[in-house]
Amino acid sequence: MGGAQPAGKRAGATIQGMLVENNVSLQGCNTFGIAARAHELVRVRSVRDVQDVLADPRLARMPKFVLGGGSNVVLTGDVHALVLKMEVPGLRLWQETERAWIVEAGAGESWHGAVAWTLAQGYPGLENLALIPGTVGAAPVQNIGAYGVELQDRFHSLVAVDLETGEPFELDAAQCAFGYRDSVFKHRAPAHDGETRGFGLAGRAVITHVRLLLRKDWKPELGYLDLERKRQESGLLQPSAQQIFDWVCEVRRAKLPDPAVVGNAGSFFKNPTVSPEQCQDIIAREPKVVHYPLPDGRVKLAAGWLIDACGWKGKRVGKAGVYDRQALVLVNRGTPEDSVTGGEVMTLARAIQTSVYERFGIRLEPEPVVV
Structure with a gap:
């Protein structure tokens, strides 16, 4: 070159x-x-x-x-x-009300670092989201979530800059149009063809600050089996937010590779949702399929279980591999000098998608942005 x-x-x-x-x-x-x-x-x-x-x-x-x-x-x-x-820095208590603390974080702050900071200040509520990699600014884009809590559950507002006018503006939760691993920032602006297609900000704005609403009447979220198991092992009936933070870190470290040691992008595929009828059809063929009922009546399937059932755990294509402890995670099996390529990662991802579709009739959707 x-x-x-x-x-x-x-x-x-x-x-x-x-x-x-x-x-x-x-x-x-x-x-x-x-x-x-x-x-x-x-x-x-x-x-x-x-x-x-x-x-x-x-x-x-x-x-x-x-x-x-x-x-x-x-x-x-x-x-x-x-x-x-x-790389926008900053962590501060933006506002305090009778019922909540509202914390503001710069988009360039480490998400996990921000979670740890809130707990150190005595503001509980983000502990279930500990150890999620990435920055604060990316959290609303993806509506990150783990162990029964999503960002939208703790969200107050954000500040973004319009990439056409340069003007800052604010959005509340409703305006962010949060969904499962989704937000207004993942959708392009509507085409100018007379149709109303919603409000898309992908490529049109950049987030600079995020504000999180942490309620003073905090209650622990222990709905996931891994956390309930930790609670039973500890004998604690009412664990503190710091204790839950520590448990989440332990569970994640046991299941997921540290990106500083083994390159990865975390969970590579979204957990698919199906109708109760579709779920029953799959259970009839695969009684052990891991599934979770949702409030709207649909059923969420564990994408990692589907991938594992297709025999992909530990397999590799070139220098792209499937993590041997969690089939939902694709990893870099190369070296810094001879790294995996994005093409190898996507070749492996497409092969997994084909396997899952042929066996279960379900199309897995990748979580990461492919550039």
Whole structure:
């Protein structure tokens, strides 16, 4: 590649007082550890930084790719869009009411670090979401969830910047249109064809701050079997939020690989939902299928169980593998010098999707963003 800078070298220009880095390695910026480069990258540490990008005629015209902790992305090649690397700092008590604490966190803060900080301040409520990788800014996009709690259950509002006008705006929970691993930030704007297709913000806005509402009448969420088992082992009838935090960390570390040791993007597929009739049909053929009834009458199936039942646990395609302790997690079996490629990861993912569909008639949907 003519004129490319060696790894670790970053040529760049200063625009609006901001450094635009060229030919930046993204291998350390995605938890899969996939080797790829950003042609141009800007580190965003404030709302003003986004506005400065948009004030530059050349940068404003470029397509934008927002990158947080890279924990939910598969890079299939170099990124030609302008990478906005979100590094907005800050953790503070934004407001206190009679019933709740409202905490504000910068989009660049580590999600797990923010959870630990809230507990250290005496604000319980996020403990079930401990050890989820990634940054705070990515949490609403994905509506992250674990052990019976989703972000939307603790969400107050967020601040984002319009990537066309540069104007900051706020959204509440209803405006974020949260769903299972879904939000308004995962959908494109409606086409201008006369149809009403909803309000999509993918590619149109970037989140800079997230506010979380933590109720003072806190009660432990222990609905998941793993946590109930921990409670029984401990003999604690009313565990504290810190105790639940510790249990969640123990359970996750036992089941899931540390991205710092084995590259991965966490749960690779969404747990599919089916009708009660579909579930009964599957149970008739596969009595051991792991399933959870939902409040709306539908049934959630454990994607990891479906993948494991198809014999994929521990298997690999090239340098992409299925984790031997949890079939829902795809991992990097390469080395930093000879890493898995995004193409290998997606080849393995498609093979798994085909197997599950042929056996169960269910189409698994990937969680990560494929770039």
